[in-house]
Amino acid sequence: MTAKQDSPALLSIKDVQKVFGGLMALNRVTFDVRSGEIIALIGPNGAGKTTLFNVITNFHPLDGGEIIFAGKPLNGLRPDQIAQQGIVRTFQNLRIFQNMTVLENVMVGMHLQGASGIVSAALRLPAAREEEKRFHDIAYQYLEMVGIESRAHDLASSLPFGQQRLLEIGRALAANPRLLLLDEPAAGLTRAETEALDELICSLRDQGLTILLVEHDMELVMNIADRVVVLHYGTRIATGTPEEVQANPDVIGAYLGADWQQDKWLEWMLEDSNSNAEKADA
């Protein structure tokens, strides 16, 4: 952990503000994501977690502050240009390409690694065919990585929910990101699926990928996160290791009101995520 603290910030979020009408969705949020770490973003519903993702990927323009990725400001770039910089995200409510096969979904993820255009494709020039073959083989490897290669040629909409989540992650990985943003990857997964996801995310980190994730499943967060950032009503109220954040009275207050006791809080949270998982199992 100490080694990581010395590594430079890959993503710096500085005084970021976002206003929707009269609502301050993000209020001067500041934190760094360092190379090679897993940061979890937690907070009650409506805390601004997904909004922060949308702001980083510029689906929503910033109202104030600055976001710097690998030394360069991201302001004013289109979402596809942000992806080109190496920031790739998944979506909380799945956005897979329903009418394409599983393999094709991943091949769209590889879009930026190709160069062929309409003319070379229409005439089936050798370069385009070569690229198509390469895409095909590499896409298959990504499916193997997330473990759904047996469904490669099925329509993406025919996958069960849990596998659709894995497909989204596989598609994002195929874009070869330097920073992966995962928006509630465990939501709706069974306990077994969550454990597999846990392993997958850790193995990605071990391969040097930097990951920022929003997650409600506290057990997953406490297992895999190097650091945790807590948002509450658009304000960052705590940053630290999972242990530090769990002990932070502001965080406890934000979740449950100030009079709750820490041990009860943790118990309640774990119970909550367990019961969610049981629901998903059923």
Place this chain on the structure above:
Amino acid sequence: MSVESGLNSKRNAIGWLVMAVVIALLGWVETVQPMGVDFADLTNGIVTMDTMVRVAILTIVLVGLNLLMGYAGQVSLGHAALYGLGAYATSILCVRSGDLLGVPAWVLSSWWWPWLVMIIGMAFAGALAYLVGRPILRLQGHYLAMATLGLGIMIYILFRENLGFQGQHITGTFDGIPGIPRLRVGNFEIWPISRYYFFAWIAALGAIAFGLNVINSRTGRALRAIHDSEVAAQAMGVDVASYKVRIFAVSAILASAAGSIYAHFQTTVSPAPFSFVGSLELVVMAAVGGLSSIWGAPFGVAVILIIKEILRSRLRVVFSGASGEHEVIFYGILLVLIMIFMPEGVTVGAVRRWRLWQRRKREQALSPAQPQAGVRT
């Protein structure tokens, strides 16, 4: 594990085979006239060789419109005008460019000039679509439909109003421009109609091959991704606006090529087919054929053109005083019905319904003997 393998290519192979056999058979009837039977006799004079050539020509337009509507999710209400651009480029440059631009007579009478003109027309239509599409397609929503509606009406009026240039007429009025030469390759003239029929269908099959290759490529996947979820496509690095503009330009280029082929077929070009009603007709054809089905294109065109011929010959018998404008009512009704009952298009919808019916029948046959077990496998 190559891309060509799998279900898609099998279906495409069947498609190619069926198309080739049907086209060759119909062409053979016309050329050989077995037992004195002419092609037109097959349908008692309602469907003629002329209709079949126009099906081929409009198939080329439809492939482009299909890519735009079915795959990029954008509607064009001015595609007939882009089709007209090709027709008028051919007619003006092949007939009037001697007077207007001083193109020497030996060029005008050469066999390659019409082919060069066809390419000039395609480049012009593509460039115009690019210029119009670029600012509009940066916006989200169906602004392209409105912009192409305006563009189409403007182009149509330019065709109709007999533009003058230094005392010379460019476009002609309602009568249009007559005297367009037949296409030739060297000394081989692509005429009579049986030859032109094969030429037009080879071009149409070329367009279909073009469309199929595009949708099964990096570009095609990007377009289909945009259609499914624009946000997710962007998150994967797809420059959504740029792809929409490119496919709009490609569809304009295909429409223009078809227009040139049409001009050499009719030898006279008049503004009527390039009006708003023409554009509407194309949209209806696309809806009948199936919006995201390249193979549906020739089917959609054929169904509408044949229905049109029947209406033309029968409508006056049923409704006295009915004129050509009454077709528009029919298109309106048809479009509404398709959108309500088969929004995925008649071809795709029919195939899907057929499969559902078959499966139900199979399940019914199996279920009393062995309930549930093994039904799906």
